[in-house]
Amino acid sequence: MKLKFKNQAYQTRAVDAVVNCFKGQPNTAGIGYRIDPGVEKAKDGKLYQETFLHKGWVDEISGFKNSDLSLNEQQLLENIQEVQRLQNLPQSSSLVKTNVSSLNLDVEMETGTGKTYCYIKTIFDMNKRFGWNKFIVVVPSIAIREGVYKSFEITAEHFQEIYNKKAKFFIYNSKQLHNLESFSSDAGINVMVINVQAFNARGKDNRRIYEELDDFQSRRPIDVIKANRPILILDEPQKMEGKKTLDSLKEFNPLFVLRYSATHKTQHNKVHRLDALDAYNQKLVKKIAVRGISVKGLSGTNAYLYLESIEVSRQAPIARIELEIKQDKRIKRKILRLGKGDNLYDKSNELDQYKGFVISDINAVTDTVEFKNGIQLQAGEATGDVNEIVLRRIQIREAIKAHLEKEQVLFHQGIKVLTLFFIDEVAKYRVYTDEGEEGGEYARIFEEEYLDALNELIKDSSIKDDYKKYLESISVALTHNGYFSIDKKSKRMVDPVTKKTSTEADDVDAYDLILKDKERLLSLKEPTRFIFSHSALREGWDNPNVFVICTLKHSDNTISRRQEVGRGLRIAVNHLGERQDNPSTVHQTNVLTVVASESYKDFVAALQSDISESLSERPRIANEAYFTGKVLSVDGENVEVTPQMARQIYKYLLKNDYSDDNDHITQEYHEAVKNETLAPLPEDLEPYNNQIFQLIDSVYSDVKVLEIENDRGAKTNPLNDNFEKQEFKGLWNRINRKAVYSVKFDSSELIDKCVEALNKELHVTPLEYTVQRGIQVAEIEYEKIKSGDGFEILETSNAEYGAKSIHSAVKYDLIGKIAESVQLTRRTVTDILSSIEDSIFEQFKTNPESFISQAIRLINEQKATVIIEHLSYDTIAETHDIDIFTDSQSKQDFSKAGDPLKRHIYDYVITDSKTERNFVTELDTSSEVVVYAKLPKGFSIPTPVGNYNPDWAIAFKEGTVKHIYFVAETKGSMSSMQLREIEKIKIECARKFFDEINHKINPENVKYDVVDSYGKLMEIVR
Structure with a gap:
């Protein structure tokens, strides 16, 4: 088996963050120099020249070192600040220097996101752009060294396909110094991997790097290394911060130092951050679940018990309990499956310590077992004779x-x-x-x-x-x-x-x-x-x-x-x-x-x-000052958040209780994100929707660090007898259809609709600048300085840029940019833009970025409308397998389940929001409902914007309602303004899908609609 690698956007961003710090550095291939050939030595009365006679090298041995930095400190700092600004990182005020190097760049990447891959790719990218070719990867241990070397091996073919070249790499060994000579003399990409013990320990082999060696022509290996002006890459630098180690690293004479870690201890110039929360939210690492085990002391008893887990069955929950059982002349511990009413004294073959242990309750939601003697055990708890x-x-x-x-x-x-x-x-x-x-x-x-x-x-x-x-x-x-x-x-x-x-x-x-x-x-x-x-x-x-x-x-x-x-x-x-x-x-x-x-x-x-x-470096406060000046990237263009935009975002958070009186992000915000019920942003901020929410998510919140599941809370949720009811079979037979969709429309119709929408709704806000006049406060407090409140604002004035926008000098491929984003041909986009009113098109000069982003949004909306109007479904012979009801029910998180249900096809239902929980409660107690189901994810309807999975299938009692069979989508808001565009498209596609299957099975129709409550559902079915 061979591991496969692919270009991933998040890793490319990490590479670009480093490489862009050297913008303006000329591409100069390795500078040639004469390697110190060493001296001839006498051996057995004969003169010889070590190592290279067989290669024909005697006096002149060419080496290729890294070319020097041509950028001065100010240029480097400006590049670094630009990189930081585009990532919304704190901006460096100066280059942080160490005794190792005057340039030190920090790259923070969470464990498991591929930092080794990233710095290998960075090596290739810097060689391609700047010609640098000598790199040394320094690691703190043998284990990491071997892992890094392995990474170079398994990615070699991948990077050769991208860059059309291979890197030469080796592990430094003081007894194999021919590798070091080759490192210096080769003009290609050369990488040495070395662990700190090889140059920072007292052992005989470790000291050789600083000694004149007979088998190295009386040269010191460290002198040959430093002549190359290598770029140092420190992997896990927080483990290499001892004075002796840093002094030793200085001896390498590095061009500059790159530091890669998930947990930097000392901060330098940070140019990239991908922390634990970013990695989890972007789904770049595994989700974490924990199966805890604890010892519980019970007074007055020495009975050994271990509650392993609770199973859900069709009849009643079952507890898997380990206890001691008397067998002939010995006692053995064994796991038994026990139910409510079981007596552990009987099950243990009458061991006295289990008297009174009769199971009175088994709760599958809380994962607890309670006994009649009042003792309660949680899954994962052991009691009694529990040694290590x-x-x-x-x-x-x-x-x-x-x-x-x-x-x-x-x-x-x-x-x-x-x-x-x-x-x-x-x-x-x-x-x-x-x-x-x-x-x-x-x-x-x-x-x-x-x-x-x-x-x-x-x-x-x-x-x-x-x-x-x-x-x-x-x-x-x-x-x-x-x-x-x-x-x-x-x-x-x-x-x-x-x-x-x-x-x-x-x-x-x-x-x-x-x-x-x-x-x-x-x-x-x-x-x-x-x-x-x-x-x-x-x-x-x-x-x-x-x-x-x-x-x-x-x-x-x-x-x-x-x-x-x-x-x-x-x-x-x-x-x-x-x-x-x-x-x-x-x-x-x-x-x-x-x-x-x-x-x-x-x-x-x-x-x-x-x-x-x-996460200590993350911002804690979501106020206007935090948002102001941040950079939003929209359709490849960068837009800076103005004070007016920052004020709108801040008011949006306050209005919806997404931030509290201390400007901290609240639980309400995180719940809304999880349930997809976020209130919409103000209309003029909609083009920056995703980027603004990324800024909000970047703010540290005590209420949401990282979701860590309780692995014991996950269990199988088997089907119950409701699944066998004729009413559910009747419902399932009617909706169990697969279909394909087709869309046929005339492009002239789309052009007309887009022109009408652009003429009516495209309004560009002129670019403004803000001038604030202020004065330093009389008494300066540390906390005020730290929070940016050390100055008092006396006056704020806003003004539009003149007719000649500061962006007017920037060239835009207007047609190409819009065509790429809306996935239409350049000709169609040209026809649209050439047909809009002149006064509308003139707005492009006022604010090009806003014009482009709004045009893209409006054209996409009209495109979606035309698709819906001309979309049709055709049913096919294939149906859904019944397995979709069982496969989706394994390892469910019962912490989100309520009480056992009466009318659902499973005993428990896992709900995603408060709206769904309330809906289930009323469905289960309704006298009109016979049976209902939360439809499994395997039941999906194909749409042009991705597969759609409806929420509920419900069968009502005959004679009580007009629509016996119903498929419902539950949303927290019924307003179309509150629904995202993609949700609206999927819902409209679903309506057409059910119209198609109703046409096939008429007259016993299945009704489909969107509801926000049981009350709304009953309004529709009656």
Whole structure:
């Protein structure tokens, strides 16, 4: 299997941010210079010239160093400020210098978003634009070094296709200095990867870089390196900030330094930011779910109990509880499936500690079991005799269960699932004795628990045969493996060698397979699915298909929760090496489950705290000052937010309770975003809709850091007896149709409609400038200065730019720009613009950007109208498979479910908004409703703007209403002004779809409409 790479916009933005800092730098290929040839040495009474006699090089050896920066500090600063301004980052007031370099650029990229890929692409881009060709990647550990080297290997072909050249790369080794000579003498792209220990440690090999070496013609390797004026790329620079390390880096004589990390400790000139929240919101990393395990102390009892989970069945919820059972002369712990009324004293074969433990209630929504003695357990809680090894067994069991649950789904998509166990010593996994090697304690527990889980799964009739066959083909001994350092003499697994002041492994041979053979691990033919490794493995290994992480070690402060989950954040790939990043399904496929040795609540609180600390640079206040001057990119053009626009945005937030009295973003805003019920922006701000909401989302909010799911809250929601009712079958038989659409219209009609709309509605606001006169306040307070309130504004005046706009000198491809955005031919766009009134077209000179964006919006609206008017559906023989009702109900989040329902086809329904929750409550208690269903996502109607999935299908009691069969779309607002254009198009397409199927099955029609409440629904059906 080969990993496949593609150009991604977010990674290109990171590359451009760095490269654009050098705008104006001439493209000069590597500058030639004479490499110090060293001196001849006597050996065995003979003179020889080291290394190069066989190449014919004696006195003159040409090297190619990076050309110097031709930009002065002011030009560099202006470029950096422009890059920062376009990304709405805080602007640097000066170049931040260090003893390593006078130019230091910070690139912040969240773990799992491909920062290694980005700096490799940056290397190629800088070579293409500026001719620079000598780069050194410095890393803090052996593990990261091996991971970086692997990235250069697997991306080589990809970058050759883009740039038509390959980079030469090597790992620095003081005993293989011919690589360093080649690094200097080659005119192509050359990259050295080096870990800090190679030049910053006291060992004999590490000191060689600073010594005159006989086998290097009496030269010092560091002198050969510095002659190249290399560009330094620091990977995880926060781990390389010791004085000794920085002093050593200075010896490299870098042209400048690029620093890549998700967690910069020291700030320099930040030119790009993609933090944890950005990465999650843009769906660039996996979604995180947590399966917590905690120990609960119960006074007055020593009964061992562990509530694993609660299952939803057709009859009533079932609790999976582990308890002790008396068997002959021993006591064994076993998981039983128990229901309401079950007596644990009886189930345990009359063990006294379980007297009084009779189940009185099982709640599938809150994941709790209550006993008649008043004791309550939450899923994931254990009580009684729970020591560390019991806790570890539970963790291993839960990790296996989480793995198998994910694998059942992803196996059929060709996606390999990997689970990663972190342990604190090799002996827990592998034990070596005089007799040989055997599994350690954790390995034995794993095999016992895996076989139990496997046997239970094989018996399950709902599991597909091809997956069962896959499981049965893998030996339990081969499906787990340990990746640790290997002692070269004994060939045994050993704990990594670490310095007393570090938890980073320094072993050169550490993690070979896990770091170098990631493609093999991703193959479904490779039996290894469960990986045990040392907790010292932190940064460095980034296999994309880790779906479960379980930490079987004592908690410490050296590794944060964020670092623990970081090894599994990358987006998964399938068996063809294709990244599974479809925006509509990415967070359904890519969910990382963390099995924690603490409660869900405690783990999430700690993780949220880690993430919040990493977001410390985000703005906290959404006031006018924050929005003013920000840059909005619309159709490739940049527009600066004026004070007037900033005031409109600020008032919009206040009016809709999206910000509070302290100008913090509120929960109401985040709920509206989630439910797609955001109030529309003022009309003149609509062209900048997406960019304005991105600015609002950039403001840090305590109420929404990152959504982290409770993995135990997710469970299967089986169909109940309502699904078998004749009324539902009648409804389903009427709507279970697939269709294709066609659109036929005359372009002259579209042109006429566009001309009419532009003449009537295109109004461009003249560009204005604002002059503010102010004075520094008499008493300056630190907080005022920090918030920008150190000056008092005395007067503000606004004026229009003159007839000659400041943009009038900019050349625009007006026809091309509009044609590209509305997806019409240049001829059609020309016909539209040439037919509008002269006074309307004259507005282009007043404000070109506004004219273009408004014209695009109006033409697209008319295009949508014409499509709807001329769209028709034709039903086809194909229908929806009944499986869409079961496939969509696996692993649902029951925290969003209400009470058990009476008339729905499932016992529980997962609602997305308050409108839906209220709607369900009234449907379920209505005497007119026989049965109803939240339609699964598999039931979709094709439209020109994407597939559409209606919300509800309802069957009413005959004789009570006019329309027996009804399909409803629930929206928080009925006003067409409140609906987004794309929603309106989909709704109109749905009306035509149901008109078509009604025509086929007349007279028993299915009514379709949009409602905002049960009351509105009843108005329509009566």
